[in-house]
Amino acid sequence: MWPRVWQVACTVDHVREPGDFYEYRCGRYSIIIVRDHDGELRAFQNVCLHRGNAICEGSGSGLEELRCPYHRWAWDLSGALREVPSRKGFGTLDNDELSLIAARVDTWGPLVFVNLDTHAAPLHEYLEGVPHDSEWANLHEFRCSFTTVSNVESNWKVVADGFSETYHVQGIHPEMLASIDDMNTEQHVWDHHSVSHQRYGVASPRLRDRSDQAVWDSFVVTQGERMGPEFKTQSQAPVPPEGQTIRDVIAQRIREHQLTRGIDLDGYDTDGLLRLSQYNLFPNTTVLVWGDMVNVLISRPGATPDQAELSMYLLARAPQGAPAAKPFDVALPADASLGVVIDQDLSMLKRFQRGLHQPGFTHLTLSSEECRIINMQRVLATYVGDEADSLS
Numbered sequence: 001m002w003p004r005v006w007q008v009a010c011t012v013d014h015v016r017e018p019g020d021f022y023e024y025r026c027g028r029y030s031i032i033i034v035r036d037h038d039g040e041l042r043a044f045q046n047v048c049l050h051r052g053n054a055i056c057e058g059s060g061s062g063l064e065e066l067r068c069p070y071h072r073w074a075w076d077l078s079g080a081l082r083e084v085p086s087r088k089g090f091g092t093l094d095n096d097e098l099s100l101i102a103a104r105v106d107t108w109g110p111l112v113f114v115n116l117d118t119h120a121a122p123l124h125e126y127l128e129g130v131p132h133d134s135e136w137a138n139l140h141e142f143r144c145s146f147t148t149v150s151n152v153e154s155n156w157k158v159v160a161d162g163f164s165e166t167y168h169v170q171g172i173h174p175e176m177l178a179s180i181d182d183m184n185t186e187q188h189v190w191d192h193h194s195v196s197h198q199r200y201g202v203a204s205p206r207l208r209d210r211s212d213q214a215v216w217d218s219f220v221v222t223q224g225e226r227m228g229p230e231f232k233t234q235s236q237a238p239v240p241p242e243g244q245t246i247r248d249v250i251a252q253r254i255r256e257h258q259l260t261r262g263i264d265l266d267g268y269d270t271d272g273l274l275r276l277s278q279y280n281l282f283p284n285t286t287v288l289v290w291g292d293m294v295n296v297l298i299s300r301p302g303a304t305p306d307q308a309e310l311s312m313y314l315l316a317r318a319p320q321g322a323p324a325a326k327p328f329d330v331a332l333p334a335d336a337s338l339g340v341v342i343d344q345d346l347s348m349l350k351r352f353q354r355g356l357h358q359p360g361f362t363h364l365t366l367s368s369e370e371c372r373i374i375n376m377q378r379v380l381a382t383y384v385g386d387e388a389d390s391l392s
Contacts, residue, residue, distance in 0.1 A: 001283060001383035002026055003116040006104075006126045008285045008298055009033055010112050011144040011313060014059060015041060016324050019077070022059040024114060027301040031103050031114050032056045034063060036077035043105035043114045044079055049098050059329065066100065075100050109139025110315055111287075111296065128190040130279055136272065137289050142315040146328040149311045150336065152299075154349035156284060156308040157380075158356070159299035162345050163278075163286040164372040166198060170206055172344045177204040178218030187371055192282040192379050194372040201247035201274040212246040213237045219250055222341055226292060227253035228260075247274055258292055262319030265291060280372050282379050292317065306353050310346075312338070 009024035010033060021034040023046060030046035032055060046054050048068035055068050065082065067074040074083040079100035084093060104115040106123035108131060113123050124131065152159055162168070169182040176182075182204050186197040201219060203210035216237035224231035227250065240249050251270040258265050265273065273291040280286055288295040296313035313327075337343055355361065366374055 001380070002029060002301075004120065004383065005283055006106075006113045006115045006120070006123055007283075008111050008281070008296065009043075009105075009114045010059075011147075011315070011327060012107055012110050012112060013144045013324060013327050015112060017061065019063045020059075020061050021056060021063045022112075023056050025300075029116065030054055031116070032066065032100075033105060033112060033114065034066070034077050038078075040078075041105050041107070041112070042077065042079065043103040044100040045103055045116065047101065048073055049081075049100070050084075061326070109134075110142045110144060110294070126192065127281070128193055129188075130190070130193055130195070130281070133188075133195060134277060134279065134289055137277070137291065137294075139289070139294065141317050142294050143318040143322075143324070144313055144315045144327040146330060147311060147313045148330050148332050148336075148338070149309060150332045150338070150346075151302060151334065152308045152310050152346060152349055153306065154308055154353035155305055155356075156299040156301050157376075158349055158352045159308050159310055160280075160284050160286070160376065161373050162349065162352075163297050164194075164280050164376060165370045166196065167367065167369045168348075170204070172348060173222075173341055175218060175221045175340060177207055178209070178214040179222065180204060180218075182206070185369075189371060189375045194280045194375050196276075196278045196372065198276045198278065199271070199274065200276060201245075201250045201270070212240070215246050216250075226257070226290075228257040250274060254292055258317070261316075262322075263292070263317045265317075268292075280376065282376060283383075312342075 007026060009031065010022045014020065014022045015033050015035045018035050018037045018039060021032060024031045024033060031043050032046045033041065033043045036042055046056060048055050048070065050068065050071055050073045053068050053070040055066050063077065065074050065076055072085050076082050079102060081095040081098045084090065087093065102118060104118055104120060106113055108123060108127060120126070166182045166185055169176055169180060179200055179202070181199045181202050183206065188195050201215060203215050207214070217234050220231050220234055237246060238249050240246055248270050251273040254273050255265045268291040277289040278286060279289065284299045286297045294315040298311040300309045300311070302308045338346070
């Protein structure tokens with residue numbers, strides 16, 4: 001599957017200027033993404049055509065060529081062979097036949113996608129209805145501030161499934177329940193991908209206490225910093241102005257905080273700021289879109305089938321005219337905290353992996369609330385050639 005699907009590799013901010021490059025790895029596959037001197041975004045399989053050494057590692061700027069560090073074969077940033085040391089010893093070499101092996105590359109908003117299959121459908125076709133559904137957010141206005149990568153003790157599919165449903169909120173996220181409607185979620189499934197639209201700033205129908213104070217306390221604990229750094233601890237809930245709700249008050253606090261950053265969100269109503277659009281992109285990416293920020297969660301295969309790599313991006317709107325900056329890319333230690341909610345999600349993954357190995361567990365039993373997981377398993381079966389007969 002992996003050589004035949006579009007995958008999020010990095011952000012436009014990683015490769016914005018000529019000479020910027022980024023190495024994307026997924027399992028044993030490695031792809032170089034580079035901005036050439038004409039400003040075109042290109043991608044190549046990360047392999048020297050001499051003896052197979054990987055050409056690049058990591059990311060950076062100011063690249064003038066792609067040169068293998070082993071025997072110093074070199075290519076220009078368009079992938080054309082430009083130098084072979086001691087060339088006479090090879091006899092006749094055809095430069096055109098020794099161009100770097102291209103991969104497909106394209107962008108959606110601030111995200112850069114790659115695909116090893118050069119005959120694959122274009123990205124805009126692969127994404128189906130997702131770009132149209134997300135037009136309201138003006139994703140091109142977002143910039144990436146930092147990315148993190150963590151090692152997780154579970155299979156990559158378990159990680160992806162964990163960010164594909166809200167049925168688990170009442171199980172492991174009790175702090176969230178008073179500020180999220182986890183039961184009346186609008187979901188839509190295309191072919192490969194899916195989305196849920198979920199209201200925040202309201203209490204779950206599961207709760208008896210759905211007071212303004214309960215909503216406020218829950219939002220502060222789980223997302224308070226969206227309203228500003230001063231909203232880290234619980235406080236008395238504001239009294240909404242006549243004709244408004246506590247949800248409107250929270251949305252206005254978010255607008256006021258963003259205004260201190262030079263961001264005008266007056267064009268986004270309360271629902272635009274407090275409705276989460278959660279896009280599940282097959283096979284391994286969840287994109288969380290709010291009016292004021294975007295979070296991206298990507299699961300990739302780890303060293304063994306019982307391990308995965310979780311990469312997370314944080315993007316925010318940039319003030320008009322703000323200079324571009326490279327994101328900070330951070331590898332996190334195993335005990336690093338990613339916030340209350342994500343920490344709770346990750347705490348369950350190791351237990352999941354242990355449970356899935358039990359011999360008596362032969363199939364999943366899924367509900368309509370988990371339709372995005374059902375869809376992911378269905379599409380996966382079309383790539384690996386197995387029937388999805390483990391679902392009921």
